[in-house]
Amino acid sequence: MIFLTLEHILTHISFSVVSIVIIIHFLTLLVNEFVGLYDSSEKGMLTTFFCLTGLLITRWIYSGHLPISDLYESLIFLSWIFSIIHMVPYFKKHKNYLSTITAPSTFFTQGFATWGLLTDMHQSKILVPALQSQWLIMHVSMMVSGYAALLCGSLLSAALLVITFRKVIRIVGKNNNLLNDSFPVDEIQYMMEKKSIFKNTFFPSSRNYYRFQLIQQLDHWGFRILSIGFLFLTIGILSGAVWANEAWGSYWNWDPKETWAFITWTIFAIYFHTRTNKNLEGLNSAIVASIGFLIIWICYFGVNLLGIGLHSYGSFTLISN
């Protein structure tokens, strides 16, 4: 009982703190001068992180197994990973745009976990025989970490797309006015890439320079976070395959969840390949990563929603029995 109360308290603290953090983030977006507020929002995320850690540990102690065996727990775990991703650059004293992605992500996953359809799932359940393995920790934690990192990265790429498209539209308009000559989008991209920024004569205004830098930063951070997510996803899928060879009789069963994880992997493999190709880099890789965002959600959520396949543990189904 004490555990349940504790869990309740921790859930509510973390959720309210993260809501406040979101509000602070929006305030700092509107008004740039609140440096102190920015710092307090970082402290808020730290509090959220500790609350979520406490929540997970409590659940672990009273359920006796790692608390990632059903959807509710994995959502909490997901928001915990988001808060970790948020913390890491903070400790390295890097201020970057990742925090604008991670904080709302934490908020939404946690909000969904605590408020959404899942109220009847809050009680921790027993583990079915197939889940009683050491591989559970490795496989699920790696998969969820991978999802979290990939979601962050693909959101950054989507942000890049939004900013780029706005920029391109504006520049094309400018060109029409000045030169009476419109450039295809790709060509402008290409020129942007090709010219060194410091010798940049094509876009002389400082505003465009900052935009360019922002895009470069988004691209860079998106790539970093996606590559770590890809690493986690690879390890997660492979450990899952080894586990399946212990429990289900084959390392690959073409189970829907498995298949979608592989589709996710393929999509992000395409992302890394498009990035290396100079013709395709920039916009195209960002488009691929944004597609990846949808694919991850289908993989993480959609497959369980249908309740098909071997992976349908601890999820809710839309069709009640």
Added chain:
Amino acid sequence: MDILNPTKPLSSSLFNTHFRRPTLLLNSKILKLKPQTHTLYSNNNKRSRLSVTIVTCSKLKTSKEIKEKDKNASGKILLSNSAPPVLSEESGGGGGNGEKVPVKTGTGALGFLKRLPRKVLAVLSNLPLAIGEMFSIAVLMALGTLIDQGEAPEFYFQKFPEENPLLGFFTWKWVLTLGFDHMYSSPVFLGMLALLGVSLMACTYTTQIPLAKVARRWNYLHSADAIRKQEFSDNLPKASVQDLGVILMGAGYEVFLKGPSLYAFKGLAGRFSPIGVHLAMLLIMGGATLSATGSFRGSVTVPQGLNFVVGDVLGPSGFLSTPTEAFNTEVHVNRFYMDYYDGGDIKQFHTDLSLFDLNGKEVMRKTISVNDPLRYGGITMYQTDWSISALQVRKDDEGPFNLAMAPLKISGDNKLYGTFLPVGDVNSPNVKGISMLARDLQSIVLYDQEGKFVGVRRPNSKLPIDIDGMQIIIEDAIGSSGLELKTDPGVPVVYAGFGALMLTTCLSYLSHSQLIANVCVHFVSYSGKSKIWALQDGTAVIVGGKTNRAKAEFQYEINLLLDKVPEIVESSLSKQSDVASG
């Protein structure tokens, strides 16, 4: 270059100047030209295809000469255009330039045939093609999860009717002709996978390995002008290249110093690991093929106390499946039992198995459970399922009788088994009796002749229950163990591939993140390479550098590094100039 070489071998430094510089220029040209070579590539493909169609259309021998001319023309264009990626492999290798010339002049039918595999390779290693393959594989897999797999044709007639096609065209005809009812073994899907495998090989062979080779080549720049022409250049007055070298080494560069010249690069590990990733993928694909063609599978439900022979259960899955000695092993199920949680739910189920060889000798004994299979002689036995086979019942001290249990259909995932003990005249048409139901081996629910609930008994409790004057004792509930057996020669290969993939993915991440702390150097194949040249020019050092990615960050990094280079005070200047001249 070939003419120049013999005239200049007197001093080694001079030799270097003239020998190394052109190769370097070539390299830089290749890097700069990349965006354009692509378009040329696609032209090539079209052209080569065109020439092939011409060949096939004009089979008449009279047109042979025209044909040859055609080939010549197309061959020349092809060579000059498609050369850069392939040449990068040869041109710097020293003797490679000598080979290049005869190839160009000797374009005939033979030459065309010789170059055909290379052209095929070039097409296959084309990155957009590989991306297209990956994308279509992803789409096919997604389709495979959306369309129900392995159903009877009638199911698809109903689900994808011709009157009301999905998206206006998708009917059961598509599903059945393309084999989408068994997507993951359909020729379309397997063909796509095979194509991707071939592309992987081609890419590794034609692009990745040569680039890794290029990366290792040392090329110094010996003139200050050449260095100043680099994307990034700077002039450090009062500095020494040695100091710069040390600083660059500290920043993770491979540094090569020769006299006044310095050459440094990084990004090499990031180049080898993608090769490893590709090889690991190929290993996994090979292992999976071996699994698909050379394995045996089978499942069996064995009541406790009975035997079966491994070979009777296993069925081959492909043409490479060959039975082994171990197939003669006889398996005896000693005991089947379950563990329960406090709440009564099933926690785990176990089977105690003994294996006997042909002579009846016990060769192995193990209790298996879900997640803990038995492995013997290449055969793996998994605990996958369970059921209840019989109840041992005593009626008024008669028996014990073995009553067979039958599975009853209920909604949901729970299992329910039931049996019936007839009372009175067994041969009468409407015989009545006692019904017994069980969800697991833990407790049996009993109902009397009218179907009214009487009570619950645990097996082994020996506690009699009184139904209509009869004493019923449930002695035991006998479970049967659902086992799955398989042999899979592909597993070691696939596991090796898994290990390699995990290792190389980690490596490429680490190698690149270590660099990323300074320069954003990238992940896959021919990416992420930065080079720096420096030349001691009197007391000054001229530094030039270039990278193929993240130019802004590269400049930032270099500026940081150059700030660290110590300024040389007058007293040590004389020493420096010694170094420069020597």
